[in-house]
Amino acid sequence: MAVEAVVFDVGNVLIEWQPERYYDPRIGADRRRAMFAEVDLHGMNDDIDRGGDFQAVVYAWADKYPEWRKEIRMWHDDWLEMAKPEIPQSVRLLRALNKAGVRTLALTNFGIGTWAIATPVYAFLNEFSKAYVSGHMGVIKPEAEIYRQVEADSGIAPERLLFTDDRIDNINAAQARGWQTHVFDGPQGWADRLVAEGLLSAEQAR
Template identity: 65%
Template sequence: MTQVQAVVFDIGNVLIEWQPERFYDAVIGPARRKEMFGAIDLHGINDQVDRGANFRDTIYAAAEANPAWRDEVQMWHDRWIEMAAPAIDHSVRLLRALRAADVPVFALTNFGIQTFEIAEPVYPFLKEFDRRYISGHMGVIKPEHSIYEMVEADCGVDPAALLFTDDRIDNISIADERGWQTHLFEGSQGWADRLVKAGVLTAEAAK
């Protein structure tokens, strides 16, 4: 297998927990949350933000289009940082261990322009990547082939030498098709073990 030359992190549910349903369960209760998510494609609306649409304008337009749920939909904007929480501490340590080992570390994430600006002051490690591929700035989202093509063209690393982790199998599958090395993120310990197996971290550094 090709030696890994750069490690690529997804962010949501890899470095930061992203569980909007959990937030709404706590705020309005599971029954109302299920009703709202059944009535409104909030994740689909959020995809528009991840493609570069203005965060406030997009969410507030959805709120006005669904007056029965206006206040709840507006929370997606007004209380977004509560949904994008907390950090996954072990994953953050792995990011920093890779940097300490002089392994280039990239981010490849579906993230809006404004939401990333909100997250950066709260999660300083978001500034610690060698390269950041943020879908909102790129105008495309995973798992579209073009976003992977853009990463390959920009970073100059052989796709076979990229090791990419993501929590969604559809995002992983396209990277697999393009010849990247991949790891389906199901927990930080599994990711740590994969990095050790790839030879980019020692077992001690991956703790």
Template identity: 60%
Template sequence: MPVTAVVFDIGRVLIEWEPERFYDAYIGKPQREALFRDVDLHGMNLGIDRGDDFKEAVYSLAGRHPKWAEEIRHWHDSWLQMASPDIPHSVRLMRALRQRRIPVFALTNFGIGTFDLAKKVYPFFNEFDQVFVSGHLQTIKPEAAIYAHLERDTGVTPEQLLFTDDRPENIEAAAARGWQTHLFTTPDTWAQRLVDEGLLQLEDAQ
């Protein structure tokens, strides 16, 4: 069945998301490894992605780990440095699809507060036809409910959706529902997939 709509993940597809890189620069790799070993920062972030208050979640965790309190608070205070820069080629592909009047949706594990913050910095966050943010939906990829939200609210048949994400488990969950999928590794390979599907011309995919 031909693709009629394209679904983008955001982190590591349209913007970089590298908290480890931030902490390596801030405190050095050995200290960062110790921090991430002692404190479940990614677990905290999953709670934010499910709808926990951004600042409260970070500062509460900092209060429980006084040894690392300053470093943990940077997850809130320096968050934009972890979620930057954008990935220009991917952004161009999203805009090229929209110029061809192909519906483009975002399906992302993102907190409410962090998404609102990112929208102020990355204008293309406001350019999707529809956006499905896990924090608002209180369910995250690869849980079935978040995919069902998109199917129901867009009305697009699963087989007509083409979804790109950098995490294999999120791709597998979508494929199990009948979505067409692309595991994102580089913008170039994603561009070629869009050309192969007949969604973009080669010159539009550069």
């Protein structure tokens, strides 16, 4: 089935997202492991990605864990240092698709506040035909509703969407709705898939 739109996840596809890596040089790997074992920081981030106020959510969690208050607040106060760097080849692929006239969409678990911080810094986040941001939608991947909303809003049949994401649960949820998918494990594999689909030439995908 011909692809009508290419759908990108953002975290670990276009921008590296490794909070554990951020904390290790700042508080030490042992202390970081202890904090993540005690505090469900990724669950906290899900609350943000569902539309919760960025600072209010992080600071409330920090207040629940006084021993880790300073470290948890860093999730908000130093977030741009956590959400970096961009993945250059993936950005080039996005721009090559846009230049080739292929419709590009983002489907990302991202908070309202974090998206507002990221978009002025990472210009390519503003270059999609449309970005579907979980915080604005009130639902996150891999819940089926977020995929349904993309289908309904874009008007594109599921089988004509090609979606890449680094998380297999998000991929499986898209496949269950009939989307074409690619598990992102590096930009070169994604480039090869786009060439194989006839969306880019090998030259364009470099």
